[in-house]
Amino acid sequence: MGRFLDQKFYERSDVDKVARKLLGKRLVTVIDGVMTSGTIVETEAYSYAERGCHAYQNRMTKRNEVMFGSGGHAYIYFCYGMHYMFNVVTNKKNRADAVLIRALQPVQGIEYMMERYNTSNGKRITSGPGKLAKAMGITKKLNGASLIGSEVWIENGIEVSPRQIVTTTRIGIDYAGTDALLPWRFYLKDNEWVSKK
DNA sequence: TAGAGGATTGAT
DNA sequence: TCAATCCTCTAC
Numbered sequence: 216m217g218r219f220l221d222q223k224f225y226e227r228s229d230v231d232k233v234a235r236k237l238l239g240k241r242l243v244t245v246i247d248g249v250m251t252s253g254t255i256v257e258t259e260a261y262s263y264a265e266r267g268c269h270a271y272q273n274r275m276t277k278r279n280e281v282m283f284g285s286g287g288h289a290y291i292y293f294c295y296g297m298h299y300m301f302n303v304v305t306n307k308k309n310r311a312d313a314v315l316i317r318a319l320q321p322v323q324g325i326e327y328m329m330e331r332y333n334t335s336n337g338k339r340i341t342s343g344p345g346k347l348a349k350a351m352g353i354t355k356k357l358n359g360a361s362l363i364g365s366e367v368w369i370e371n372g373i374e375v376s377p378r379q380i381v382t383t384t385r386i387g388i389d390y391a392g393t394d395a396l397l398p399w400r401f402y403l404k405d406n407e408w409v410s411k412k
Numbered sequence: 413t414a415g416a417g418g419a420t421t422g423a424t
Numbered sequence: 425t426c427a428a429t430c431c432t433c434t435a436c
Contacts (some may be wrong), residue, residue: 296429
């Protein structure tokens with residue numbers, strides 16, 4: 216059992232650094248009494264200052280209002296008609312930054328993840344943002360939930376050295392123009408759970 | 413109130 | 425390469 220990440224960690228103003236630091240940490244959910252957890256192996260940073268972000272130019276809507284709250288909350292939204300995306304809200308109130316968790320390596324409760332996924336194959340069921348949300352039991356009900364809470368939180372996991380971190384551009388945001396070139400996607404080198412290209 | 417599109421995935 | 429599938433935002 217690792218130590219909880221605290222409010223101070225989430226309120227940092229450099230969202231890309233937070234995204235890097237989240238690699239190797241452990242995401243834990245307790246849904247209907249079922250605990251599942253996984254090591255974070257892939258993240259992407261989003262900031263209100265760039266076009267890839269839902270909160271670009273401080274545009275607040277009903278969907279993304281959680282991002283404008285203080286860091287340390289879950290921002291979950293529904294996309295492509297079938298997938299929930301799990302984000303960690305960072306920075307201070309009215310500074311709408313977030314980190315998208317794109318892939319996990321299962322640690323605990325993988326049998327429950329397979330059950331949620333309705334499969335007997337435990338391979339690659341958390342290697343993508345839509346997939347890990349399903350495996351972890353994450354739905355819109357957790358939107359706005361505190362990460363210093365009892366349903367979902369992040370705790371210290373494995374040590375990651377800078378040499379293990381690969382940096383690339385983000386995925387699926389071609390509409391963002393030159394901001395799509397920002398090197399704000401991070402993943403653990405050679406980890407088989409990172410989402411495939 | 414209608415229409416378009418999306419921080420994806422998996423099958424063809 | 426493309427369909428699934430529906431919520432959200434924008435424009436009328």
